[in-house]
Amino acid sequence: MISTQKISKQFGDLVVLKDIDLEVEKGKVVVVIGPSGSGKTTLLRCLNLLEQPESGLISIDQQSIDFGKKLSKKEIRSFRKKSGMVFQTYNLFPHFTALQNVMEGPVTVQKVNKTEAKKRAAELLTKVGLKEKIDVFPYQLSGGQQQRVGIARAMAIDPKVMLFDEPTSALDPELVGEVLLVMKDLAKEGRTMVVVTHEMKFAKEVADEVIFMDEGKIIERGEPVDLFERPKEERTKKFLNLINQ
Amino acid sequence: MKMYLSSSFFSSENIAILQDSFIPLLKGVLSYTIPLTLISFVIGLFIAVVTAVFRISGIKILAGIARVYVSIIRGTPLLVQLFIVFFGLGNLGVDFLKFEPFTGTIIAFSLNTGAYASEIIRASILSIEKGQWEASSSIGMSYFQSLKRVILPQATRVSIPPLSNSFIGLVKETSLASTILVSEMFRKAQEIVATTYTPLLVYVEAAAIYWVICFILSLIQDRIETRLNRYVKT
Numbered sequence: 001m002i003s004t005q006k007i008s009k010q011f012g013d014l015v016v017l018k019d020i021d022l023e024v025e026k027g028k029v030v031v032v033i034g035p036s037g038s039g040k041t042t043l044l045r046c047l048n049l050l051e052q053p054e055s056g057l058i059s060i061d062q063q064s065i066d067f068g069k070k071l072s073k074k075e076i077r078s079f080r081k082k083s084g085m086v087f088q089t090y091n092l093f094p095h096f097t098a099l100q101n102v103m104e105g106p107v108t109v110q111k112v113n114k115t116e117a118k119k120r121a122a123e124l125l126t127k128v129g130l131k132e133k134i135d136v137f138p139y140q141l142s143g144g145q146q147q148r149v150g151i152a153r154a155m156a157i158d159p160k161v162m163l164f165d166e167p168t169s170a171l172d173p174e175l176v177g178e179v180l181l182v183m184k185d186l187a188k189e190g191r192t193m194v195v196v197t198h199e200m201k202f203a204k205e206v207a208d209e210v211i212f213m214d215e216g217k218i219i220e221r222g223e224p225v226d227l228f229e230r231p232k233e234e235r236t237k238k239f240l241n242l243i244n245q
Numbered sequence: 246m247k248m249y250l251s252s253s254f255f256s257s258e259n260i261a262i263l264q265d266s267f268i269p270l271l272k273g274v275l276s277y278t279i280p281l282t283l284i285s286f287v288i289g290l291f292i293a294v295v296t297a298v299f300r301i302s303g304i305k306i307l308a309g310i311a312r313v314y315v316s317i318i319r320g321t322p323l324l325v326q327l328f329i330v331f332f333g334l335g336n337l338g339v340d341f342l343k344f345e346p347f348t349g350t351i352i353a354f355s356l357n358t359g360a361y362a363s364e365i366i367r368a369s370i371l372s373i374e375k376g377q378w379e380a381s382s383s384i385g386m387s388y389f390q391s392l393k394r395v396i397l398p399q400a401t402r403v404s405i406p407p408l409s410n411s412f413i414g415l416v417k418e419t420s421l422a423s424t425i426l427v428s429e430m431f432r433k434a435q436e437i438v439a440t441t442y443t444p445l446l447v448y449v450e451a452a453a454i455y456w457v458i459c460f461i462l463s464l465i466q467d468r469i470e471t472r473l474n475r476y477v478k479t
Contacts, residue, residue, distance in 0.1 A: 048383055050379055050383065073387070077385055080382065080383060081385045084383070084384075085379075085383035087379070087383075089376055091377060091380035093380065093395055094476050095398050095402075095476045104384065104394065105384035105385060105386075108386060108390055109386055110385070137476045139478040153384065154383070154384070157384050157385060
């Protein structure tokens with residue numbers, strides 16, 4: 001479903017990603033962990049082309065993008081529709097209600113007619129448990145509720161994969177659960193997901209594969225039990241020790 | 246002496262002058278002051294949005310044009326701009342550039358408003374967090390779709406207080422059009438003073454009318470702000 005070949009990215013002199021190869025099969029959940037500055041968020045943002053690598057190749061659902069060439073805006077936009085992005089800070093549109101937030105992509109970008117988009121948006125909001133909050137502005141929602149609207153908004157464009165960039169990091173601890181629950185449901189439905197997170201429990205329960213990154217490279221990858229219980233690399237061990245303290 | 250002044254200020258004669266001058270002044274307001282303000286502001290706002298988008302577009306030549314335009318307008322007095330448009334261009338002998346006083350005023354005022362308001366709009370656009378651009382691109386929106394659907398509506402809210410300042414300023418600046426014989430309120434006041442010789446009385450009357458207009462405008466501003474604030478926590 002997703003594959004990247006040798007993607008590299010630099011900010012000035014700083015190498016953020018170095019020759020990253022990633023494979024995510026259809027219906028699998030991949031969790032990316034690592035210390036801050038390890039490049040995990042940048043990797044995720046590259047999949048949605050919010051950042052563009054200097055070199056390498058990304059393909060999602062049979063559409064490939066080669067960063068060696070100059071990309072047209074049209075190419076970038078059509079590629080973006082393959083993935084739905086959920087942001088750490090939700091980034092809901094504050095001037096739209098929950099329903100309007102979810103409808104926006106289908107109506108403005110995909111030109112779905114309004115009645116149909118509305119119906120579908122209401123279904124998605126119901127699915128994330130916000131049936132009662134359809135006509136409410138984001139500021140009237142808790143962080144957890146806002147993030148669930150964010151998930152519904154990303155799903156509304158019918159992406160092939162869902163990308164989560166530390167979706168619970170900005171939340172109060174008591175609100176983390178409700179968001180993870182929605183994500184677990186999605187995983188159960190067989191959605192392809194790439195999740196950058198610090199929620200190790202979630203990773204253990206839901207991930208098909210866990211990837212540990214540091215200094216712009218993939219240090220180690222494996223099934224959650226192996227990676228968490230029997231890490232091979234020294235750096236992985238060190239990191240896991242730090243977060244388990 | 247003081248007694249004499251105040252009693253003479255409110256003499257029946259003066260009250261008659263105030264009454265007689267009110268209708269002509271009001272006519273000046275309705276047929277010139279308000280239309281000049283409204284038309285110039287609407288055109289100016291359009292220029293301002295285009296200029297602001299040019300500046301943030303990242304396209305060097307467009308940003309350069311916008312910069313030069315703003316610099317020239319902000320660096321020169323409005324009265325001088327008005328004279329250049331009306332007398333200067335009018336004197337070139339090209340029919341196309343000979344404007345009626347009313348049209349000339351609109352051109353000068355629109356260009357002036359456009360430059361100042363473009364800085365307000367640019368600042369408002371830049372005040373919207375980057376996450377809003379990212380969220381809209383992530384659902385597949387183009388640059389202009391993001392601008393139109395997500396960024397500008399939010400920037401509008403931010404820009405209402407400073408834009409109201411510009412608008413209210415413009416109401417008063419229309420008095421400059423008196424210098425090129427547009428019969429707006431201040432011109433009317435001058436004409437009345439020329440026959441009654443009561444400058445204090447009539448100019449204070451004109452000032453009071455300007456104040457009332459601006460007061461009403463600030464009430465409208467409050468209503469717009471309340472409406473646009475409906476989606477933010479108060």
